[in-house]
Amino acid sequence: MGRALLIICAGVFVGLGYVSIGINSQTRSVTESTVSYAQVIQARNAAHTAIQVGMNEMNKDTSFANTHGESNKWKPIIDGDTAEVYFDVIQGTNGYRDTSIVRVHATAKSGGYKSKVISLYRRSNFDFVPTFTAAxxxxxxxxxxxxxxxxxxxxxxxxxxxxxxxxxxxxxxxxxxxxxxxxxxxxxxxxxxxxxxxxxxxxxxxxxxxxxxxxxxxxxxxxxxxxxxxxxxxxxxxxxxxxxxxxxxxxxxxxxxxxxxxxxxxxxxxxxxxxxxxxxxxxxxxxxxxxxxxxxxxxxxxxxxxxxxxxxxxxxxxxxxxxxxxxxxxxxxxxxxxxxxxxxxxxxxxxxxxxxxxxxxxx
Structure with a gap:
């Protein structure tokens, strides 16, 4: 009877050990997934930020886009890491209005993960001039x-x-x-x-x-x-x-x-x-x-x-x-x-x- 009880207890401890190992493995997996997801999101946010900063530069001077094409990428520092941004300008006019479309490509990284974001912008009218309401x-x-x-x-x-x-x-x-x-x-x-x-x-x-x-x-x-x-x-x-x-x-x-x-x-x-x-x-x-x-x-x-x-x-x-x-x-x-x-x-x-x-x- 005593030997049987010892065998049962040993089996229970071994089973609990396996459960503990499984839980730790799952916890580690969840933690790693959470960290990975956070780094992916951070990389994505950094790419979006790089695009916004790049558009601010372009708002000051449209030639900024022309000088930073795919072969000469702009490399701002975002959250301590270097992002890469380049512009693809698609010229367009409607009468005397410049309606160019700008495709902005940004790649940023966080840890071992990279994220790429592409945004399209259209140039629109200057707002400060009053709309004509009469001759x-x-x-x-x-x-x-x-x-x-x-x-x-x-x-x-x-x-x-x-x-x-x-x-x-x-x-x-x-x-x-x-x-x-x-x-x-x-x-x-x-x-x-x-x-x-x-x-x-x-x-x-x-x-x-x-x-x-x-x-x-x-x-x-x-x-x-x-x-x-x-x-x-x-x-x-x-x-x-x-x-x-x-x-x-x-x-x-x-x-x-x-x-x-x-x-x-x-x-x-x-x-x-x-x-x-x-x-x-x-x-x-x-x-x-x-x-x-x-x-x-x-x-x-x-x-x-x-x-x-x-x-x-x-x-x-x-x-x-x-x-x-x-x-x-x-x-x-x-x-x-x-x-x-x-x-x-x-x-x-x-x-x-x-x-x-x-x-x-x-x-």
Whole structure:
């Protein structure tokens, strides 16, 4: 009986030993799996972080992507380990808008594990430029308005364009709309859908911030005195400020981008015959023209603005903006002009915007 009991006890201890070994093995396996999973997740997160850091660099300068292709990978340090990132830029344009797609490949490691992440981004519009809401938008209630001669304000889309018809003039309040309609009653020189419209969402903010930012950037051109320089091109639209007396003295036929006329600025154009006109003469400007605190907007002569005109004042301005559109001035709404303005601002600020389309993860 005693020997049988010893045999039974020995068997029990041996069985418990096997159970203990099994439990320890399972525990070790679970621990190893947990550590492995944690390292995989950490590697994956590091790859995502590398992509975000890389896109920040590209937002500052798009050439960053061009110089870091597959043969010249960028190698940032993420969580103490070196990641590898390279860019594949797929060029694309839609009209004057850059719609390039960027495929970003990132590989990162944690411990003995690597993770690869691929994200696709599309370049999109620069947001700071206000959306065109009319051929001429008055983002202020402190203005007077008169229109005469052969001048034209047209909010209807140019023939053959993909633009949508807009109002000829937009104001902030019904009272200002009634006032403008009274000044233009019976005139065939104001057209649009409708001719005049109240836009309660119309505001000069944050345009004032945009102007303040653009003014201090390297590359912004200030026009003053006798000016014979250029006004931008289709491929490289510019940002131009007129803050005092300026006379366009010849050879300027067409401009592109953003033109800001501030405070008591005075623009003239000296034609080839020596005659002087108040605003830009025969110049055609494609883009956004902003009159900020410009107490005297004289639209005489024969300039053409293809895009939109925005009139507004900053919070610290208490004067009245006198708008006199006469002569042969033409303000023609054009959505292409909005693209030129956005491109000009993007070129100056050198901050791009990319929208993530999709992301792929591969262990």
């Amino acid at each position: 001429a938008a008055f983002a202020t209630n402190n203005f007077t308005f008169s229109m005469g001669g052969s001048s034209q304000i047209n909010g209807n889309a140019p023939s053959g364009s993909d633009c949508q018809d807009l109002p000829g003039i937009a104001t902030m309040t019904d009272e200002r709309t009634d006032y403008v309609e009274g000044q233009t009653s019976g005139s065939s020189n104001l057209t649009g859908n409708p001719e005049v419209q109240t836009d309660p969402d119309l505001s000069y903010s944050p345009v004032d911030s945009l102007i303040a930012r653009l003014r201090d950037l390297e590359g912004t051109q200030f026009i003053s005195g006798n000016y014979k320089g250029g006004l931008g091109t289709q491929d490289e639209p510019g940002v131009f400020f007129v803050e005092d007396y300026a006379k366009f003295t010849g050879g300027i036929g067409e401009g592109y981008g953003i033109l800001v006329v501030r405070s008591d600025a005075d623009m003239e154009y000296e034609d080839s015959d020596g005659s002087t006109l108040d605003m830009a003469g025969n110049v055609t400007f494609n883009g956004l023209v902003i009159f900020e605190n410009a107490y005297n907007f004289d639209g005489k002569g024969t300039p053409t603005i293809n895009g939109s005109v925005l009139v507004g004042n900053t919070d610290d301005y208490s004067g009245t903006i006198d708008v006199d559109i006469s002569g042969n001035l033409t303000i023609q709404y054009d959505c292409v002009g909005e693209e030129y303005a956005k491109l000009a601002a993007a070129r100056m600020v050198q901050t791009n915007k990319y929208k993530r389309l999709t992301t792929f993860e591969d262990l």
